[in-house]
Amino acid sequence: xxxxxxxxxxxxxxxxxAVVALEGxxxxxxxxxxxxxxxxxxLLVHVGYALHKVSPEEASRTLALMxxxxxxxxxxxxxxxxxx
Amino acid sequence: xxYVDEFRDRELAKTVAEAIRREARPExxxxxxxxxxxxxxxxxRYGVKDLMPENVRFVHGPGCPVCVLPVRRLDDAVEIAExxxxxxxxxxxxxRVPGTKQRSLIxxxxxxxxxxxxxxxxxxxKIARDNPDREVVFFAIGFETTTPPTAVAIRQAExxxxxxxxxxxxxxxxxxxxxxxxxxxxxxELGTVRIDGFLGPSHVSSVxxxxxxxxxxxxxxxxxxxxxxxxxxVMQSALMLIRQINEGRHEVENEYTRVVTRExxxxxQSLVSEVFELRTSFEWRGLGTVPYSALKIREAHAAFDxxxxxxxxxxxxxEVKSCECPAILRGVKKPTDCKxxxxxxxxxxxxxxxxxxxxxxxxxxxxYGRHRDPVRRPxxxxxxx
Ligand code: SF4
Numbered sequence: 001x002x003x004x005x006x007x008x009x010x011x012x013x014x015x016x017x018a019v020v021a022l023e024g025x026x027x028x029x030x031x032x033x034x035x036x037x038x039x040x041x042x043l044l045v046h047v048g049y050a051l052h053k054v055s056p057e058e059a060s061r062t063l064a065l066m067x068x069x070x071x072x073x074x075x076x077x078x079x080x081x082x083x084x
Numbered sequence: 085x086x087y088v089d090e091f092r093d094r095e096l097a098k099t100v101a102e103a104i105r106r107e108a109r110p111e112x113x114x115x116x117x118x119x120x121x122x123x124x125x126x127x128x129r130y131g132v133k134d135l136m137p138e139n140v141r142f143v144h145g146p147g148c149p150v151c152v153l154p155v156r157r158l159d160d161a162v163e164i165a166e167x168x169x170x171x172x173x174x175x176x177x178x179x180r181v182p183g184t185k186q187r188s189l190i191x192x193x194x195x196x197x198x199x200x201x202x203x204x205x206x207x208x209x210k211i212a213r214d215n216p217d218r219e220v221v222f223f224a225i226g227f228e229t230t231t232p233p234t235a236v237a238i239r240q241a242e243x244x245x246x247x248x249x250x251x252x253x254x255x256x257x258x259x260x261x262x263x264x265x266x267x268x269x270x271x272x273e274l275g276t277v278r279i280d281g282f283l284g285p286s287h288v289s290s291v292x293x294x295x296x297x298x299x300x301x302x303x304x305x306x307x308x309x310x311x312x313x314x315x316x317x318v319m320q321s322a323l324m325l326i327r328q329i330n331e332g333r334h335e336v337e338n339e340y341t342r343v344v345t346r347e348x349x350x351x352x353q354s355l356v357s358e359v360f361e362l363r364t365s366f367e368w369r370g371l372g373t374v375p376y377s378a379l380k381i382r383e384a385h386a387a388f389d390x391x392x393x394x395x396x397x398x399x400x401x402x403e404v405k406s407c408e409c410p411a412i413l414r415g416v417k418k419p420t421d422c423k424x425x426x427x428x429x430x431x432x433x434x435x436x437x438x439x440x441x442x443x444x445x446x447x448x449x450x451x452y453g454r455h456r457d458p459v460r461r462p463x464x465x466x467x468x469x
Pocket of ligand 1: 182266398406407408412418423424426427429430434435437438439440446
């Protein structure tokens with residue numbers, strides 16, 4: 001019930017409404033809760049309303065951080081391990 | 085969708101799992117409470133639990149709005165539908181929750197009440213427009229994510245002059261529930277629930293921001309990491325919590341920066357406070373009466389408040405006697421500790437709310453966990469060892 005899905009805005013309509021594309025399905029949603037929605041934005045959609053914009057920059061930053069979480073530590077360990 | 089796939093990447097999951105294994109100190113345990121049912125669901129569905137070392141444990145919290153609604157409020161909704169002959173609109177998750185004497189909305193519907201499942205408050209408004217000579221009541225439940233859509237609906241009804249639309253408001257607040265758990269005697273004195281840190285709600289935080297959690301981190305000395313709902317988010321956030329615990333820090337960190345900011349969605353917040361105000365107290369299933377933990381419709385919008393519009397009788401509500409939902413929602417017991425789990429109580433024949441919603445702990449255990457976590461008293465294993 002709290003799950004929300006990121007969906008891409010493909011059309012803007014009057015009255016704070018927009019059409020989003022979501023896994024091949026198009027859906028009309030309300031954008032009354034989000035400011036300045038533009039075509040191409042990703043929105044977090046919950047019970048027919050956009051709750052927030054999804055930032056693509058932050059998404060790739062998080063992924064990079066996750067990749068680093070292991071790899072970087074491993075390398076560090078190798079370096080310090082080699083010195084002992 | 086691009087992000088969804090990447091946040092479920094198996095290779096990346098292994099990398100994060102290895103980091104967790106390396107950093108979790110073998111001499112201690114890490115008890116992480118996930119407040120949100122969405123996290124519970126992800127942990128089971130994607131097998132996140134299996135990727136964790138033994139000493140990193142997830143404690144399921146009360147964060148499923150269907151699960152925490154007290155039977156009394158559900159009985160009231162059934163009564164509004166049956167006695168007052170309204171069209172009662174509700175989110176699908178509510179339909180099968182058993183009320184007193186196992187009576188659910190779906191049973192009331194089978195007996196002739198006009199109850200309709202809606203996906204959105206937009207649908208409820210449409211039903212009101214299409215049926216001008218009927219009273220339409222929206223049975224509103226949910227945390228801070230579903231509250232703004234209800235606020236928008238009330239404002240919209242006002243704007244259109246839809247006099248036949250009203251809301252039975254049951255919206256509840258996450259931060260008050262978390263502090264209530266931390267102040268509960270189980271956590272404070274008995275020590276039965278050890279919580280070392282919290283996975284903070286994702287979508288709730290997209291609305292209220294990460295700032296409200298700063299108070300817990302300080303006041304209760306517990307780290308909070310706001311975590312996304314994808315399996316990798318949950319793992320990365322667990323890693324961030326483990327690091328904080330190891331370093332003795334207790335701060336609010338945000339893993340879900342692609343959606344959550346410190347201040348949240350200000351537009352949604354101002355709409356919510358324009359339409360709703362705090363209730364001095366509200367009953368939660370599992371937590372009892374929690375002060376200032378729910379919202380009601382402000383006097384200025386009284387015309388749209390179903391509670392003022394429809395009277396309900398003061399009848400006695402009762403939960404199924406041996407259902408352990410209350411203890412499960414406080415993190416004190418596991419679904420497998422319940423006598424009814426998997427025998428009388430299954431998703432097809434739910435006895436309690438935790439088995440109904442896919443975000444409830446019992447449903448998650450049943451659907452994804454029952455084969456590897458056999459029904460048995462957990463003590464037996466420890467005593468034998
Ligand atoms: S298994 Fe069923 S009866 Fe037992 S606690 Fe869960 S929902 Fe309640």
